[in-house]
Amino acid sequence: MTGKTRVTMRDVAAASGVSQATVSFVLNDAPGQTIPAATRERVRRAADELGYRPHSIARALREGASRIVVLEAGGLPRGHHLSSFIAGLDEELGAAGFGLLVSYGEGVSARAAITAIEPRAVIDLPAVCAGPDHDVADGGWIDGMVAHRLVQLRHLVARGHRAVAVAVPAGDDPFLALMAGQVRDAAEELGLPEPLPLVVDGDPEKPVGALKAGVTAVAALTDDLALGVLAVLADTGLSAPGDLAVIGFDDTPHGALWRPALTTVRLDARAYGRRTARTLLGLPVGDARPAPARVIERASA
Amino acid sequence: MTGKTRVTMRDVAAASGVSQATVSFVLNDAPGQTIPAATRERVRRAADELGYRPHSIARALREGASRIVVLEAGGLPRGHHLSSFIAGLDEELGAAGFGLLVSYGEGVSARAAITAIEPRAVIDLPAVCAGPDHDVADGGWIDGMVAHRLVQLRHLVARGHRAVAVAVPAGDDPFLALMAGQVRDAAEELGLPEPLPLVVDGDPEKPVGALKAGVTAVAALTDDLALGVLAVLADTGLSAPGDLAVIGFDDTPHGALWRPALTTVRLDARAYGRRTARTLLGLPVGDARPAPARVIERASA
DNA sequence: TTGTAAGCGTTATCAG
DNA sequence: CTGATAACGCTTACAA
Numbered sequence: 001m002t003g004k005t006r007v008t009m010r011d012v013a014a015a016s017g018v019s020q021a022t023v024s025f026v027l028n029d030a031p032g033q034t035i036p037a038a039t040r041e042r043v044r045r046a047a048d049e050l051g052y053r054p055h056s057i058a059r060a061l062r063e064g065a066s067r068i069v070v071l072e073a074g075g076l077p078r079g080h081h082l083s084s085f086i087a088g089l090d091e092e093l094g095a096a097g098f099g100l101l102v103s104y105g106e107g108v109s110a111r112a113a114i115t116a117i118e119p120r121a122v123i124d125l126p127a128v129c130a131g132p133d134h135d136v137a138d139g140g141w142i143d144g145m146v147a148h149r150l151v152q153l154r155h156l157v158a159r160g161h162r163a164v165a166v167a168v169p170a171g172d173d174p175f176l177a178l179m180a181g182q183v184r185d186a187a188e189e190l191g192l193p194e195p196l197p198l199v200v201d202g203d204p205e206k207p208v209g210a211l212k213a214g215v216t217a218v219a220a221l222t223d224d225l226a227l228g229v230l231a232v233l234a235d236t237g238l239s240a241p242g243d244l245a246v247i248g249f250d251d252t253p254h255g256a257l258w259r260p261a262l263t264t265v266r267l268d269a270r271a272y273g274r275r276t277a278r279t280l281l282g283l284p285v286g287d288a289r290p291a292p293a294r295v296i297e298r299a300s301a
Numbered sequence: 302m303t304g305k306t307r308v309t310m311r312d313v314a315a316a317s318g319v320s321q322a323t324v325s326f327v328l329n330d331a332p333g334q335t336i337p338a339a340t341r342e343r344v345r346r347a348a349d350e351l352g353y354r355p356h357s358i359a360r361a362l363r364e365g366a367s368r369i370v371v372l373e374a375g376g377l378p379r380g381h382h383l384s385s386f387i388a389g390l391d392e393e394l395g396a397a398g399f400g401l402l403v404s405y406g407e408g409v410s411a412r413a414a415i416t417a418i419e420p421r422a423v424i425d426l427p428a429v430c431a432g433p434d435h436d437v438a439d440g441g442w443i444d445g446m447v448a449h450r451l452v453q454l455r456h457l458v459a460r461g462h463r464a465v466a467v468a469v470p471a472g473d474d475p476f477l478a479l480m481a482g483q484v485r486d487a488a489e490e491l492g493l494p495e496p497l498p499l500v501v502d503g504d505p506e507k508p509v510g511a512l513k514a515g516v517t518a519v520a521a522l523t524d525d526l527a528l529g530v531l532a533v534l535a536d537t538g539l540s541a542p543g544d545l546a547v548i549g550f551d552d553t554p555h556g557a558l559w560r561p562a563l564t565t566v567r568l569d570a571r572a573y574g575r576r577t578a579r580t581l582l583g584l585p586v587g588d589a590r591p592a593p594a595r596v597i598e599r600a601s602a
Numbered sequence: 603t604t605g606t607a608a609g610c611g612t613t614a615t616c617a618g
Numbered sequence: 619c620t621g622a623t624a625a626c627g628c629t630t631a632c633a634a
């Protein structure tokens with residue numbers, strides 16, 4: 001009868017005829033310790049056979065923090081980039097024996113949960129972006145953003161557009177506001193006139209107003225915003241790219257589904273995720289070098 | 302100089318001139334204990350002033366599980382329903398002092414994190430749905446599903462449709478397969494012929510095939526699938542609802558954006574979330590009674 | 603009515 | 619090279 005009680009280090013120690021401490025040393029590969037290979041093997045096997053799993057809560061209590069890192073993804077636009085970034089984090093953290101928890105800012109209880117976890121670190125992308133200080137272990141995610149916007153705008157410029165608007169959301173979201181700033185910076189770098197903000201709120205007047213102002217193309221902060229532009233365009237009988245070229249940013253599945261299919265920009269967010277994890281863990285960046293952003297050319301621009 | 306060390310119960314005890322145990326009793330409202338109001342007040346104030354925060358890890362170690370419940374949302378379609386369900390959970394769990402963690406099955410590290418947390422409970426909706434046993438603390442979410450599909454189909458029937466297809470995804474997803482079964486059950490209950498599956502994979506032949514087979518309306522498992530149908534319809538020069546009526550399920554923002562705007566079904570998922578939380582906590586359901594599902598009528602059906 | 607003390611499972615420090 | 623032993627912060631019998 002396999003008792004209902006948890007298998008602890010004591011059990012492993014008893015089973016392998018050593019002390020609890022020795023078990024701890026063996027199982028954690030204690031640095032700079034000399035334990036006979038024979039003993040190590042014996043301990044390892046005992047642990048295996050008994051099905052020993054370290055009790056992470058006890059460990060966390062002892063270590064002062066759990067082996068979990070939290071990603072605060074509350075204000076971030078969901079989509080391909082975020083998922084890939086998470087996948088990258090997952091990969092590296094998992095390999096290092098760390099757990100990753102993604103919090104989408106669901107509410108009070110999520111916040112409560114995070115404090116209850118005593119995470120080793122929390123990656124707060126929105127906060128990072130809100131502040132002026134970019135000296136954070138963000139793996140170059142932020143600083144590269146302007147570069148990424150450059151490829152978005154260059155695609156438009158290469159097609160002869162100069163008067164571009166930037167599609168922004170109706171409310172004010174700190175993260176998206178930051179993104180808008182990056183588009184402006186990129187436009188300046190390309191010597192374009194300052195892009196007009198085109199707020200996407202379902203009002204068909206907005207795009208026709210932009211059109212009247214001479215705008216010929218729209219760079220959207222996200223794919224979803226691009227889709228919003230496409231929708232109101234369709235409402236007014238206009239279409240992309242004929243009347244207005246529209247390019248997104250994120251390469252969401254929805255964009256590919258739309259008609260006209262959305263031209264967009266895709267980042268190697270997975271590599272950014274890996275890089276972020278590695279710098280967080282104090283590891284060398286290694287092979288986690290992100291590929292440059294690239295345009296996914298479809299129909300809308 | 303506020304030391305960097307954590308404020309512990311000992312500190313509070315020292316500051317209020319009682320013992321650690323008394324502090325614990327007071328702060329946890331120990332049931333069936335008689336501590337003079339004066340003392341309680343003193344302890345509470347001391348805790349406040351020192352900024353005492355209970356150390357959840359230590360508590361978890363002692364209690365055998367953390368005060369966190371995990372929602373496994375891995376295989377679930379994202380959208381309005383899921384968000385609302387989560388919001389409902391959040392509300393009730395937060396009020397009870399529990400934390401909620403939502404796992405979107407991000408990967409190995411997420412799994413590692415969950416085991417590292419020793420949650421009080423984990424709500425595994427996909428697993429619940431995969432098994433034949435619905436006697437789970439799901440707050441009636443599952444059992445009501447057929448009823449919800451009835452309102453989806455009834456909307457079609459009320460508009461004269463009898464030959465309906467059900468839009469399903471290309472791969473096989475256990476949760477979506479379950480949903481498909483519910484649609485079939487609902488169709489049977491309405492005395493409709495068994496709905497043909499219409500797999501949404503971007504192939505325009507699929508809908509025209511359905512059309513040829515006499516299908517006049519499509520009930521989609523999710524809004525996103527409905528959108529997929531709308532997209533290929535547009536590709537072939539057909540449109541909804543003229544050629545084929547399409548109704549979604551979930552009321553995602555994307556659906557409202559589409560042209561033609563998607564008619565869909567919306568559940569009171571928040572109430573289901575609240576109910577799930579309450580039954581999980583062993584509380585009476587109280588006022589967490591879900592409103593019936595209702596059709597959001599837009600253009601596509 | 604309040605205080606003492608024994609753990610929860612782990613890791614780390616010292617003597618042997 | 620190994621084995622006691624002491625924390626980590628909290629809960630809860632049980633003793634005073």
